[in-house]
Every structure is written in structure tokens, then in C-alpha cells.
Amino acid sequence: MVDAYAAYTQHVEDYDYDNRDLDEVLPGFAARMVAVAGRQLAVLAYRDAFTLGDKPLNRRSKKATGTVFAHLPTMCDRQDRTWRLAWARCFDDLAADLEAGLAPLPRCTGERWALQIMLDRAAHLLACSDAQLAELGIRVATDEERYRPPCWETAFEAFVVHDAHYSISEAATEDEDQAREPAEGWDAPRYWYSPYTITTARDPQRGHPRWVGERLGGGSAEPDGGFARAADLLGYTARVDPWAAYTDEYRGVVEYRVLAEVLTPQAAALLRVAAEQLAGVGYDEVVRYGDAPLVREEDNDGGWYETGRFLVNLPSLCDRQSQAWRLAMVRAVGDLADDLRERRAPLPRCNAEEVALHLILCEAAALLDEADDTAYFADLGLPPQPAWSPRHRQFDLMREVFFQDEDVLMAYDMVLADAVDDPDHPVAQWLHTGDLRPPSWFDTFANLRPRPADRGYPAGVLAALREHSPALRFAASTAQTADLPEPAPAPDLLDERFEVFVGLAQHRFFDRACAVGMARALHDLLVAFIDTPTLHPARVWMSGQRATVAGEMLIVDTDFCIDGQTAAWRLNADLSDGDARLWTIRMLTDLAAKVVTTYTTGGPELLFDPINETPPPVDPGLVPALAARARHLATLTTLAAFLRHRRAELGLSLAQVAEAAVLPAPVISGWEAGGPAAPAQVARCAPVLQVGEDTLVRARDGHRTVGYWPLPSSTRRTKSDGPAG
Incomplete structure (x- = not known):
């Protein structure tokens, strides 16, 4: 031996x-x-x-x-x-x-x-x-x-x-x-x-x-x-990183560098076929059911897998979700199929995709039971039964490697339904499950890159939706926006400066750095709001004891107060988004009135250079223009501003959001113009915007979720900030 x-x-x-x-x-x-x-x-x-x-x-x-x-x-x-x-x-x-x-x-x-x-x-x-x-x-x-x-x-x-x-x-x-x-x-x-x-x-x-x-x-x-x-x-000709979905910070801790150790190409083909069959069934059911609640048979609580069906294989907690949610849920299956088709690891990037992968693995296991039907498997492009050795069906290993965890599958357990339906439930808190409610399933996991938001849906599915969708019953929202005044053309940077100042007004602590940041932002906002090269807002407030920082003179005094036309305004923070917007518009219009009045009267408080030169005249059309601009800013409710911000961040057009939400485009444009919105309607946009439904409903109620829409920094990089004087 x-x-x-x-x-x-x-x-x-x-x-x-x-x-x-x-x-x-x-x-x-x-x-x-x-x-x-x-x-x-x-x-x-x-x-x-x-x-x-x-x-x-x-x-x-x-x-x-x-x-x-x-x-x-x-x-x-x-x-x-x-x-x-x-x-x-x-x-x-x-x-x-x-x-x-x-x-x-x-x-x-x-x-x-x-x-x-x-x-x-x-x-x-x-x-x-x-x-x-x-x-x-x-x-x-x-x-x-x-x-x-x-x-x-x-x-x-x-x-x-x-x-x-x-x-x-x-x-x-x-x-x-x-x-x-x-x-x-x-x-x-x-x-x-x-x-x-x-x-x-x-x-x-x-x-x-x-x-x-x-x-x-x-x-x-x-x-x-x-x-x-x-x-x-030996893989030297491969050009695809199978684990590319991981963020750079997490990429280095992947246990398996070679995808075939977990998922062979043959197994990937099986999962792809399973995903494609599931997606086909799912899209048909989404078109057929619309927004109608799913009615299950008495003995069917979603606790086992049924081939040839989609919605019934989701947890019963999902039975009353909207058509837009269901559409995104089926696309989660299609997204994983795309990963498999492109030789990438089918890494679920949100809870919806974890449930989707669970269904795909169940469908794949069921498909293997048909592998002895050689003709059927040949039609599917898969090899017959003898080719399926154990290394091609490592379903347990796939679950271990591809899932972040299996918390979301608790939704299938009726005993744990209360914990899944309430993130504050003691069981959910003890297990650190986070929010497992279906409305939050499309939040991208922190260690994975989000899907391209503009990837769209199959053309055939969209055609069927346009033919059968019940979305026209929401058309009343467009009539509600018809009474809104036509927004005035906004000067360049006005919306951006407005959002910066409103964001600073929401900071939790109003320390000196925040006060300085708000003073600087207020000057920039006034310049953008007045939008004329002849009227300089800073010259109205440059006399007296102004606040200075690093040699820079601010338009507020040492207490970070500023006199308007009718009131004195003190900068402050810790406001809700809705309150911050209203407060900013009121202060902005009063300060603009102060600038116009001061230039009109040429009072001694106007610091003008060169000395003794007559101040430039005020354009007679400026006052009504300022009123129109104020009305324009008033339409930028939290929801309207969030929709614009999120669409720009994800590269989504208004039509793409409407398409995914299964709503007429004028409804979405009406919201972005400041029109009213019902919570159930707004929630339909959550999956395509990759946020939880609660985030959009809170935005409608005037609250800003900083995780998706961060507050601006309250400081500007300078060599040194001197004391106020």
C-alpha cells in the first residue's frame, strides 16, 4: 500500500x-x-x-x-x-x-x-x-x-x-x-x-x-x-464577475469565488427555466387579478408550493397588495432570471427577491421530478435524468449562499404572522428582522447594489395591462390638479437652493455650524429667488453688527437673526419637512419684500457702492414675478419634491413611474405639481422607486425620510471659522 x-x-x-x-x-x-x-x-x-x-x-x-x-x-x-x-x-x-x-x-x-x-x-x-x-x-x-x-x-x-x-x-x-x-x-x-x-x-x-x-x-x-x-x-476566458451585485465594501468577504462551486451552469439553466415559467404564470395572474384581493381556498394558507400558480404561493399577507406591487413581485422573478441568463449569481437584492428565489428553487425542484420525461426536458433545453448528479442540485447550499438570511420566509408561518406584520413586535425586535411587511419588500439591502430602476417590463405585459388595467378609476386625480395655477418659470437653481435651505432647517441640532450653513444658504436662496443682477440682497443687511466667519460677512446678525419687511426672523432648525417649507416660504417672501422696498425708497440702510450713486430702479414686473415664484415653491410639497428627487436619482422618467405604478401619467405629474394624493395611490409607486410604501405616505404627510433623501451638510469647508462678531 x-x-x-x-x-x-x-x-x-x-x-x-x-x-x-x-x-x-x-x-x-x-x-x-x-x-x-x-x-x-x-x-x-x-x-x-x-x-x-x-x-x-x-x-x-x-x-x-x-x-x-x-x-x-x-x-x-x-x-x-x-x-x-x-x-x-x-x-x-x-x-x-x-x-x-x-x-x-x-x-x-x-x-x-x-x-x-x-x-x-x-x-x-x-x-x-x-x-x-x-x-x-x-x-x-x-x-x-x-x-x-x-x-x-x-x-x-x-x-x-x-x-x-x-x-x-x-x-x-x-x-x-x-x-x-x-x-x-x-x-x-x-x-x-x-x-x-x-x-x-x-x-x-x-x-x-x-x-x-x-x-x-x-x-x-x-x-x-x-x-x-x-x-x-480554468476560467481564464470568463469576463463576468458572478458576484458583481455586492458592494465594494462587502465584495471581499464572499466565501465562494467560483460560482460553479454552488451553482453549476447546468443548475443555473434549470433555475432559469423555472424562473421563466414562474414569471409567465405570474404576469398572466397580475393582469387577470388586477387590484382584487386574492381569495384562497379554505385549506390553502400559502404554506406549501403549488406548481403552475404564482400569487397563491406568496404568503397570505400579500393577498391584498395592489396590482403595481404584484407586477413588481413578478419582475423580481424576472430579474433573477436575467442574472442566471447573464451567468451572474442570483443574489436577491431585497426581501421581494428573496421570496422570488424561494419560489424559483421550489419550482426547480418540482421540475426535476419531470426529468425522466426526456422529450419534455429536451424542449426546455435541459439534459435528461441521468445528467442530474448531486452537484447540480445543491438546493440547500444555494439557499445558504445566496440568501442574506431567511427572515422573510417567516411570513409563511401563520404562528409568526403577528411578528412579521409588526416591526415593533417583541419577536421581531429580538430576532432583529427589520420590517418584513410586504409594502417594504422592495428596499434594497445595504450590501448590494440596487437594480437599474428604468429596466421596464416585457412589452407584451405592458400591452395586456393597458388593455385590462383598472387604473382608469384613478383618473379623478387628474381633475383635482386641473385647478392648480400654472407654475411660473422658475429661475435657475431656485428649486435646488430652496431644497438645501429646507433641508438645513430640519437638522436635529441647531448648533453654530448649522446656523452658519443656513445663513450662507439663505443668501444663495434670496439671490436665486429675486433673480436680477441689479438688486443685491446682501447690501440690504451689510450695515451694523453682522455675523462673520473666516473673514466672510453673513447677512444675519450675531444672533443669527435678520429683519424682514414685517417681522424679524431668527434662523432655527429641528422642523418637520412640511413646517420647514412653509416657514421658509414665509421668510423668503418677507425678506424679498424688504429688498424691493429698500431699493425702491433708497433708504440709508442700503449699503450701495460706489457711495452716493443712485440705486438702480426696481423692475415693475418684479413684484408679481416674485409672487408667482412663491406660488411655485409652495407646490413643492414634501411628496412632490421627493418624487422629483427620487426620479432624478434613479434616472426614471415620469412615464416609467406611471407605467410601473399602473396609473395614468397625468396622476403622477399632478402630484409633482403639488396636487393632492390619496395614500393608496401614492403607495403604488413604492416598488419602482425602490422604497417602502410608508416612506411615500410619510412624504405625503410632510415628513422627509433622510435615508432616501439625505439632509444637506450644515458646514462648508473653509480654512478656519472665526468667531461671530
Whole structure:
């Protein structure tokens, strides 16, 4: 019987090493995969060695990303061809050990790096079909209990002896005392092929593969299968990052780098077919049911999966959701289908998509029960029953990897219905579930990027909605907006300056920084509101004890008060959005009246330069223009401003919002013009705006949710802020 660790020498006893049963750390299936990966990596490394020759590796080149040598430390970039050929041989040596039933023990630093890359790239072979793996000599277990997904990290820890590079001959003197370590260390590239004394050295006369020898002799021979096949097998030709949905902050903690470890392409095809079938059924039901509540059979509470249906497979808490909500729910299934089609991981980005993935996995499992119908599966573009080995149906692993958690599935448990329906419920608080109510299901998770909001819906679905939608019963909202005055053309930046000042007026604490920020913003808002180059608002308030900061004189006094035409206004904060808007408009119109009156009378309080020059006349049309502008700002209710802000942030047109909400476009435009809106109507826009329904209803009631619409900063960067004086 072969000793799998026979390469160890007695010197290994001086190191911390492990020689567990080989099949325990690298079972036969995984061992054959690593061996094949080693052979294919050797092919690519030899190719790259001939291509690079003695030239340094240019990591800025796009070609470098497909170069095996790019996996090595940068200190290896300037090695010559001989060194590179020697490293390519390391892959073949380790692969030969595995093929002989031996542990792939690195016998030099070059092999230690080769083993790491072999274990990293072996996972890409899981993207092959079972038939392709069989052609490579890799047999796949057909028994569910015998299949074990490889654990590459365990294998690396089992075979690599840390600090083994200190055992090379150069690191020891004749009296066995350790030699002085060079500045670059004993694991520097020039020592990479110095054998470890803890293992038996390789035969120095073993040479390179025959095709490599022919290349060295000036020929153009290639290995069996060619270079392209090796690059494709090991994933070097892939251009898609399967985990791209994660934010940059979270991307580095993904446990699985290779999607095929969890979801093989064959399994992805199964899930895609399941998703497409679900979406087809779902869109038909959305058109048919409209806004009507779903009436379930008495014994059906949504606790199990029924094939061929969609709405009934959602939790019963969803039975009274609107058609717009249901439409977005079906699109969540379609979004995951798009991920699968584009070879991305089907990562749910909100609670709605987690429920959608749950339904897709249930549908996929049900589909597999039909796999013995060869003709049916062929029509679906899927292989027949024998091709579905355990590695293609790891549904439990998919749930473990793709779901953030399974809190939202509590909605299926009638015992926990109260906790799901109330975020403040003690159970919800104890479990930290957040808001699991269906109206909030489309909030994007913080560690994932949101979907493009303007992605739209299938054309056929939209045509069916236009034909059958009950949205026309909301047309009365357009009549309500007909009485609104035609908004006056707003000067450039007026709306922006208005929103900045209103936002500052909502800050929780009114400290000095907030007061200074509001004073600056008030000046900018007045300039935009009056919108004439001849009337300078600052000159009306520049006499007396003004507040100054960093040499800058503000238009308010040291108490951050300012005199208007009819009242004195003190800057303050901690207002609700609705109150802040009303207060700002009243103050703005009074201060504008002060500017107009002061310029009209030319009073002594007007600081004008040059001195004694007659102030410019006031345009007779300015007063009615200011009144029209004030009416325009009055229409910017919290809801109207939020809709504009959110649409701009997501890149949505008004028509796209109306389409997704299944409402006439004039209804949405009426809201943005300041028209009244019923809560049930407003809530229909929540999914396309990727917010909770409560957020829109609160906006309608004059409250600003800063998570979606942040308050502006109360400070401006300056070198220093001096004291008020």
C-alpha cells in the first residue's frame, strides 16, 4: 500500500506538519480535479513562459490578467525564461503526485505557490458537465450521500508546512546553525527551486513534456487539446464577475469565488427555466387579478408550493397588495432570471427577491421530478435524468449562499404572522428582522447594489395591462390638479437652493455650524429667488453688527437673526419637512419684500457702492414675478419634491413611474405639481422607486425620510471659522 506522505523526511519532525488521511482532506473527486487543474495550468504556464521569454511581466496590460504568472508576487515579474519554465514544471510534478495516489506535498517554494494556484483554479472545473469531467478522467458520484463538495482551504492547510523555506540548504551552515537570512528572505524567487530538506528532492533530470522540448528546439508543437481548451477549463476566458451585485465594501468577504462551486451552469439553466415559467404564470395572474384581493381556498394558507400558480404561493399577507406591487413581485422573478441568463449569481437584492428565489428553487425542484420525461426536458433545453448528479442540485447550499438570511420566509408561518406584520413586535425586535411587511419588500439591502430602476417590463405585459388595467378609476386625480395655477418659470437653481435651505432647517441640532450653513444658504436662496443682477440682497443687511466667519460677512446678525419687511426672523432648525417649507416660504417672501422696498425708497440702510450713486430702479414686473415664484415653491410639497428627487436619482422618467405604478401619467405629474394624493395611490409607486410604501405616505404627510433623501451638510469647508462678531 502506498504511503501518501512518503515524500516527507525525518527533518519534517522539526516543523508543525500534518499527515491526516489523504481521502479526508482531498477525496478522490477533488483530488482528480486538482490533478487535472495542475496539468492544464502547466500547459498555460509553459505557454506564458515562451511568450514572455526574458521580458518582464507588464501587469498594466490587459493580457496579464489571463497570464498564470500574474498570480505570483510582483517580485517574480522580472525572472527569465529558464526560471519560468522551471515553475511551469512544478504544476506537472504536483499533478503527477496526485495521479500516483500521493499527497501533493510542495518540495520547494515554487511548488508551494503552484499548489495554491492549483487549488484556486480547480473549482472552475465544476463548470463542466458530468460528461466533460468524465472525458478529463474525473468521475462524479451519483449517490447523494457519497457526493462531498470540495473544501480547498482545508487541503492547502493540510499539505503546506509553514516556514518550510527555512529548511533549504542555503538557510543552514555546515554546523547546522541557521545562516544569516538575506534581506529578501529565503522564499525569494532565486531560492524557489532549492529543495526543502523536509521532503525528498525531485529528480533533477526529469525534464519537461515532449511538446515543450520541441518548442525549446525551435518547433511550434502544442499540447494535446491546445491552449484555448486549458484557458477555458480554468476560467481564464470568463469576463463576468458572478458576484458583481455586492458592494465594494462587502465584495471581499464572499466565501465562494467560483460560482460553479454552488451553482453549476447546468443548475443555473434549470433555475432559469423555472424562473421563466414562474414569471409567465405570474404576469398572466397580475393582469387577470388586477387590484382584487386574492381569495384562497379554505385549506390553502400559502404554506406549501403549488406548481403552475404564482400569487397563491406568496404568503397570505400579500393577498391584498395592489396590482403595481404584484407586477413588481413578478419582475423580481424576472430579474433573477436575467442574472442566471447573464451567468451572474442570483443574489436577491431585497426581501421581494428573496421570496422570488424561494419560489424559483421550489419550482426547480418540482421540475426535476419531470426529468425522466426526456422529450419534455429536451424542449426546455435541459439534459435528461441521468445528467442530474448531486452537484447540480445543491438546493440547500444555494439557499445558504445566496440568501442574506431567511427572515422573510417567516411570513409563511401563520404562528409568526403577528411578528412579521409588526416591526415593533417583541419577536421581531429580538430576532432583529427589520420590517418584513410586504409594502417594504422592495428596499434594497445595504450590501448590494440596487437594480437599474428604468429596466421596464416585457412589452407584451405592458400591452395586456393597458388593455385590462383598472387604473382608469384613478383618473379623478387628474381633475383635482386641473385647478392648480400654472407654475411660473422658475429661475435657475431656485428649486435646488430652496431644497438645501429646507433641508438645513430640519437638522436635529441647531448648533453654530448649522446656523452658519443656513445663513450662507439663505443668501444663495434670496439671490436665486429675486433673480436680477441689479438688486443685491446682501447690501440690504451689510450695515451694523453682522455675523462673520473666516473673514466672510453673513447677512444675519450675531444672533443669527435678520429683519424682514414685517417681522424679524431668527434662523432655527429641528422642523418637520412640511413646517420647514412653509416657514421658509414665509421668510423668503418677507425678506424679498424688504429688498424691493429698500431699493425702491433708497433708504440709508442700503449699503450701495460706489457711495452716493443712485440705486438702480426696481423692475415693475418684479413684484408679481416674485409672487408667482412663491406660488411655485409652495407646490413643492414634501411628496412632490421627493418624487422629483427620487426620479432624478434613479434616472426614471415620469412615464416609467406611471407605467410601473399602473396609473395614468397625468396622476403622477399632478402630484409633482403639488396636487393632492390619496395614500393608496401614492403607495403604488413604492416598488419602482425602490422604497417602502410608508416612506411615500410619510412624504405625503410632510415628513422627509433622510435615508432616501439625505439632509444637506450644515458646514462648508473653509480654512478656519472665526468667531461671530
